[in-house]
Amino acid sequence: MVKDKIILKNETGLHARPASELAKLAASFKSTVKLNVNGKTVDAKSILAIMAAGIKYNTEIEIECDGEDEEKALSEIIKGFNNNFSE
Amino acid sequence: MLKGKGVSNGIGFGNIVILKKVERKIEKKTIESAQVENELERLHEALREVIDETEIQMKHISGTEADIMQAYLMILQDPSLISETENAIKNSHYNAEYAVEVGFNSVIQIFENMDDAYMASRSRDILDIKNRVLGKLLKEETIDLSNLKPNTIIVATELTTSETAKLDFKNVSGIITEMGGENSHTSIMARTHTIPAITKVEEATKLFKDGDSVAINGTSGEIYVNPTEEEKQKLLTLEKQLEEEKTELEKYRDKESITKDGTKVKLYANIGLPSDAEIALKNTAEGVGLLRSEFLYMDSDTMPTEEDQFEAYKQVAEIMKDKEAIIRTLDIGGDKDLKYLNLEKEANPFLGYRAIRLCLDNPKIFKIQLRAILRASAFGKLAIMFPMISSIEELRAAKQVLEECKKELDNENVSYDKNIQVGIMIEIPSAALIADKLAQECDFFSIGTNDLIQYTVAVERGNEKISKLYTKYHPAVIKLIKQAIDGAHLSNITCGMCGEAAGDPLYIPLLIGLGLDEFSMNSNNILRARRTINNLDKEICKKLSEEILQMASAEEVEKRLREFVNN
Numbered sequence: 001m002v003k004d005k006i007i008l009k010n011e012t013g014l015h016a017r018p019a020s021e022l023a024k025l026a027a028s029f030k031s032t033v034k035l036n037v038n039g040k041t042v043d044a045k046s047i048l049a050i051m052a053a054g055i056k057y058n059t060e061i062e063i064e065c066d067g068e069d070e071e072k073a074l075s076e077i078i079k080g081f082n083n084n085f086s087e
Numbered sequence: 088m089l090k091g092k093g094v095s096n097g098i099g100f101g102n103i104v105i106l107k108k109v110e111r112k113i114e115k116k117t118i119e120s121a122q123v124e125n126e127l128e129r130l131h132e133a134l135r136e137v138i139d140e141t142e143i144q145m146k147h148i149s150g151t152e153a154d155i156m157q158a159y160l161m162i163l164q165d166p167s168l169i170s171e172t173e174n175a176i177k178n179s180h181y182n183a184e185y186a187v188e189v190g191f192n193s194v195i196q197i198f199e200n201m202d203d204a205y206m207a208s209r210s211r212d213i214l215d216i217k218n219r220v221l222g223k224l225l226k227e228e229t230i231d232l233s234n235l236k237p238n239t240i241i242v243a244t245e246l247t248t249s250e251t252a253k254l255d256f257k258n259v260s261g262i263i264t265e266m267g268g269e270n271s272h273t274s275i276m277a278r279t280h281t282i283p284a285i286t287k288v289e290e291a292t293k294l295f296k297d298g299d300s301v302a303i304n305g306t307s308g309e310i311y312v313n314p315t316e317e318e319k320q321k322l323l324t325l326e327k328q329l330e331e332e333k334t335e336l337e338k339y340r341d342k343e344s345i346t347k348d349g350t351k352v353k354l355y356a357n358i359g360l361p362s363d364a365e366i367a368l369k370n371t372a373e374g375v376g377l378l379r380s381e382f383l384y385m386d387s388d389t390m391p392t393e394e395d396q397f398e399a400y401k402q403v404a405e406i407m408k409d410k411e412a413i414i415r416t417l418d419i420g421g422d423k424d425l426k427y428l429n430l431e432k433e434a435n436p437f438l439g440y441r442a443i444r445l446c447l448d449n450p451k452i453f454k455i456q457l458r459a460i461l462r463a464s465a466f467g468k469l470a471i472m473f474p475m476i477s478s479i480e481e482l483r484a485a486k487q488v489l490e491e492c493k494k495e496l497d498n499e500n501v502s503y504d505k506n507i508q509v510g511i512m513i514e515i516p517s518a519a520l521i522a523d524k525l526a527q528e529c530d531f532f533s534i535g536t537n538d539l540i541q542y543t544v545a546v547e548r549g550n551e552k553i554s555k556l557y558t559k560y561h562p563a564v565i566k567l568i569k570q571a572i573d574g575a576h577l578s579n580i581t582c583g584m585c586g587e588a589a590g591d592p593l594y595i596p597l598l599i600g601l602g603l604d605e606f607s608m609n610s611n612n613i614l615r616a617r618r619t620i621n622n623l624d625k626e627i628c629k630k631l632s633e634e635i636l637q638m639a640s641a642e643e644v645e646k647r648l649r650e651f652v653n654n
Contacts, residue, residue: 016154020157043166046167047161048167049167054201
C-alpha cells in the first residue's frame with residue numbers, strides 16, 4: 001500500500017466534472033484507490049461518493065492506493081490533482 | 088378535418104407519435120432467495136439499457152450537455168450506488184424496482200442534505216436517472232424524443248422545456264398540443280425551429296392513434312387525418328409557395344438592415360433557450376434583444392443555482408461573441424407560477440406580485456441571477472434588462488441590488504464586464520409616460536408590446552371573449568410607443584422593441600417612422616423584416632406615422648397600414 005497527501009486547488013471544490021475525471025482515472029487501475037479526507041474514507045472510483053464528500057477548495061486529501069499497480073495509480077492521480085483535472 | 092390554433096407556420100406531413108404521461112406505481116415485494124439472481128439480472132439489464140441509450144444520445148451533443156451526460160454515465164456505473172442497490176436485493180430481498188427506489192433514494196438524500204447549493208441540485212440528476220431505470224424495469228414504453236422516426240408528428244398535452252431540449256428536430260414534421268397559446272414555450276420553440284405547430288386541439292392525445300397519417304397546416308390550424316389526394320395537393324401547393332418565399336428571402340441574408348435613405352437599424356432575435364442563440368445567428372440576427380430567463384426556473388423543482396445560471400448565460404455569451412445579448416431578469420408571477428416559490432393565488436395576477444416586484448422583494452433570489460449574469464458577462468457582450476418597471480424608484484432599487492452584486496464580485500476578485508449595459512422593458516403605460524425621466528437613469532429601452540397593449544386597453548391577453556379589443560393598432564398604444572422612443576432619444580439612449588409587433592411587416596413602417604432603433608423578433612422573421620426595411624424610405628414612413636398619430640380608431644390605423652404596404 002502506498003499513500004501521499006495533496007491540497008485541493010480546484011477553486012469550486014470537487015464538482016461533477018473534476019469528480020468524474022477523478023473517478024474515471026481511479027477506475028482505470030486495478031488497485032483500490034481511497035481518499036482520506038476530513039476523517040472520512042471515500043472510494044475514489046465512485047463519482048457519487050466523491051461528490052457526496054463535498055470536498056472544498058484548500059482541503060487536505062490523503063490518497064491511498066493498494067494493489068498491483070499502486071505506484072502508477074498514486075503518481076497518475078497526484079498528477080491529475082496537480083492539473084486540477086484540467087479545469 | 089380538425090381545427091386548432093395555428094402557432095407556427097408551415098405544412099407538415101407525417102405519422103402521429105403520442106406522448107402520454109404515465110402514472111407509475113412502485114410495489115414493494117419480498118422475493119424468495121431463489122429469485123435473488125433473477126432480480127439482480129433484471130437490475131443490471133435495466134442499467135445496461137439506460138447506459139446504451141445515454142451513449143447514443145451523447146453522439147448528438149457537445150459542451151455542457153455532454154459533460155452532464157458523461158456524469159450520468161458515471162453515476163449509472165457507480166460502485167457505491169450499485170452495491171447499495173444490489174444489497175437491497177441480496178440482503179433485504181426486495182424486488183428490483185423497490186431496490187432501485189431504496190438504493191437511489193439513499194444517495195439522493197445525501198445530496199439533498201448537502202449545504203452546497205450546487206451539489207444539492209445534483210440530486211435532480213440522480214432522480215432523473217432513477218426514473219429512467221425504473222421505466223426500463225417496468226417495461227414502460229417511453230418514447231425516445233432524441234431518436235425519432237423521420238416525419239414524426241408529435242401529439243402531447245403540452246411539451247416541457249426538458250422534452251423540447253431533447254427533441255430530434257430533423258425528424259419532427261409537426262407538433263399538435265392540447266394546451267398552450269401563441270406565446271407558450273412549445274409555440275415559441277416550434278417557430279424558432281420552423282416546425283409547423285397547432286395548439287388548443289382538445290383531447291388530442293385521445294383523438295389520435297399512434298401511427299395515424301396526418302397532414303397539418305400550421306398557419307391555419309387545420310389538421311387532416313388520412314388526407315385525400317385532393318387535400319394533399321392543396322397543401323403541397325401551399326408548401327411550394329412558402330418555399331418560394333423562403334428562397335426569395337435568402338437574398339437578404341448578406342444585406343445591411345438599412346432603409347433606402349440610409350437609416351440603419353438593428354435586427355435582433357428573441358430567444359427562450361441558450362442553444363437558440365445558434366439559430367438566431369443562422370438567421371442573421373445582429374444580436375439577441377430578449378433572452379427570456381424563465382427556462383431556467385420553469386422546469387425545475389428547485390431554484391436554479393448561480394452555477395446553473397452562469398453556465399447558461401455563458402453559453403449565450405460565447406455563441407454570440409461580440410454581438411450584444413440582452414438578458415431579461417426573472418419575469419415570473421402573473422400567469423407563470425413556480426412551485427417552489429409558493430406564490431399565493433391572486434385575484435388579478437397580471438396586476439400583482441410578478442417580475443421585478445417579486446425580485447425586489449426577494450433580493451436573495453434576484454442576486455443569484457444578477458451575479459450569474461455579471462460573471463457570464465466576462466465571456467461576451469451581455470446586457471441586463473429589468474421587466475415590469477412602472478416607476479423610477481423600482482429602476483433605482485434594481486440598480487442598487489446590481490451595484491451590490493458588482494461590489495461582492497469585486498471583493499471576490501471575480502471578473503465581469505464593468506461597462507455592462509442596463510436597460511428596462513417599457514411595458515406598463517406609466518413607464519412609457521415617464522420615459523424621458525427613466526431614460527436619464529438607464530442605458531436602453533425595449534418596448535414589450537404584448538404587455539403594453541394589455542395594460543393600455545385593459546384586456547387580458549389570453550381572454551378569448553375580449554380578444555378583439557386587444558390590438559396593437561389602438562392609437563393610444565401607438566402614442567405610448569412614440570413617447571417611449573422620444574423619451575429615449577432625448578437622453579441619447581436606444582429604444583428597441585421585443586414584442587411580437589416588432590417583426591410584423593405591416594407594423595414595421597410605422598415603427599421606422601416613429602424612430603425605433605432596434606427590432607427584436609423570432610429568428611425566422613428576421614430576413615423578412617430586413618426585406619421590408621430595405622424597401623422603406625424613412626422620410627415617407629415619418630409622414631405616415633404623423634398621419635397615423637392623428638387617427639382616432641384602431642380600425643382606421645390598420646386600414647391605413649394595409650394600404651401603405653400594398654402600394
